[in-house]
Amino acid sequence: MALKKIPAPPARVDLKKEDTVKVIAGRDKGKTGRVLRVDRETGRVLVEHVMMVKRHTRPNPAKQIKGGIAERESPISVSNIMIVCPGCNKAVRVAHRVDAVAGGKTRRARVCRKCGHLLDTK
Numbered sequence: 681m682a683l684k685k686i687p688a689p690p691a692r693v694d695l696k697k698e699d700t701v702k703v704i705a706g707r708d709k710g711k712t713g714r715v716l717r718v719d720r721e722t723g724r725v726l727v728e729h730v731m732m733v734k735r736h737t738r739p740n741p742a743k744q745i746k747g748g749i750a751e752r753e754s755p756i757s758v759s760n761i762m763i764v765c766p767g768c769n770k771a772v773r774v775a776h777r778v779d780a781v782a783g784g785k786t787r788r789a790r791v792c793r794k795c796g797h798l799l800d801t802k
């Protein structure tokens with residue numbers, strides 16, 4: 681197989697672990713899942729039950745690894761997924777709300793661009 685060209689990662693990845701996302705393009709289009717891992721270097725995220733691939737593993741008794749075919753997630757590009765807003769239950773883009781905190785500092789919170797619902801739980 682020819683070497684895949686690695687696209688430049690987006691300037692900013694507005695996704696975090698535990699976010700619920702919807703796949704908007706690619707093989708698993710339409711699926712939703714929980715974000716398991718975010719890789720800001722490559723602009724890819726691991727989403728639960730999305731982009732499942734079969735891994736053929738050789739048994740290794742010393743490491744307690746059973747052989748056979750295991751299904752695992754593989755990373756998907758952030759451009760192919762969107763965050764699902766808990767407020768309006770749609771796949772939405774992310775806006776940032778700047779909140780003033782004590783000491784004259786500000787804090788950016790992620791909000792839904794459609795309904796303004798807060799996307800950050802903490």
Ligand SMILES: [Zn+2]
Nearest residue numbers: 765768792795
């Ligand atoms: Zn919303």
